Amino acid sequence: MTSSPAGTPARPATRRRVATRKRLLGAAYEVFAEEGFGRATVERVCERAGFTRGAFYSNFTSLDELFLAMWEERSAAMLADVGAALDAISVEGVADLRDAVRRLLRAVPLDEAWYRITAEFTSHALRTPALRRVMAAREDAIVAALMPAVVATLARFGRDVPDPAALGQAMVAVHDGTAVQVLMEPRSRTARQRRTDLFCHIVLAYSTPIEG
Numbered sequence: 001m002t003s004s005p006a007g008t009p010a011r012p013a014t015r016r017r018v019a020t021r022k023r024l025l026g027a028a029y030e031v032f033a034e035e036g037f038g039r040a041t042v043e044r045v046c047e048r049a050g051f052t053r054g055a056f057y058s059n060f061t062s063l064d065e066l067f068l069a070m071w072e073e074r075s076a077a078m079l080a081d082v083g084a085a086l087d088a089i090s091v092e093g094v095a096d097l098r099d100a101v102r103r104l105l106r107a108v109p110l111d112e113a114w115y116r117i118t119a120e121f122t123s124h125a126l127r128t129p130a131l132r133r134v135m136a137a138r139e140d141a142i143v144a145a146l147m148p149a150v151v152a153t154l155a156r157f158g159r160d161v162p163d164p165a166a167l168g169q170a171m172v173a174v175h176d177g178t179a180v181q182v183l184m185e186p187r188s189r190t191a192r193q194r195r196t197d198l199f200c201h202i203v204l205a206y207s208t209p210i211e212g
Contacts, residue, residue, distance in 0.1 A: 021059050023049045025070050028063070033113035037067065037120040064131060067121050068138075074114070075142050081107045086149045090156060097157050101199045108175070112183050143168035159207040167206035174198050 027049035031040045040063060046056050060066040085107035094100045125131035147164040150171075154161055161167050178195035185191045 017059070020051065020055055021069070024051065024056060024059060024066065025073065028066050028070060029113070029117070032067070032117045032120075037063070037117060037124060064124075064128075067117075068134065071118070071121075071138070075138070078108060079142065079145055082146060083149055086153050089153055097159075097203065098196065098200050100153065100157065101203065102196055105196060105199065110179050110182055112186075115179060115183060139172065143172065154203065154207055155210065158210050159203075160210045161207045163206065167202070170202045170206055171199070174202050 024045060028040070028045045031044050031048055035044065042053060042056055042063060045063070045066070046053055049055075060069065082104065085104050089100050089103055094103065122135070125135045143165065147161075147168045150167070151161045151164050174195075178191075178198055182188070182191045182195055
């Protein structure tokens, strides 16, 4: 049984309830992207979705909880896309590690609106200890879910990963840092090439050749 953040049992997910949550999440994405998370209100999200405040609060306790649900949904989709990309790399016989990295990055397209939303929410979470802990735990969970497939892929290229968690954190750092550069210069091939270069360097720095 799932529970709400307050520890009370969650309501069953009826078809109507699922549809309502989906509309609220879609409306919130638009409002957050257009107005910024800090300026968004429950009223604006409800207005965009065409619901009352009652519909909102029957699904979420706050905009914070709504954002976290949105993040979890998008993270699950990203993990599925990355997993499919890694499976394809093993099946298709990719020529070299750089090509593998390039294909992996294509599975994680950069969304400027989503980047703005997450950057604003991260700033908000850094001022809120409870949210900071939640976000850190979810980041760790994403890395933990991703790394077994990454480690297995690198093994096919003859490389071992002594510390998967460290590689995962380094990959997140490079992704976040280079995402800003690419989004600032969306037409720059150089920015994208350097993004690929940095990922390759990180992978090589945190892995070692498998002997024999």
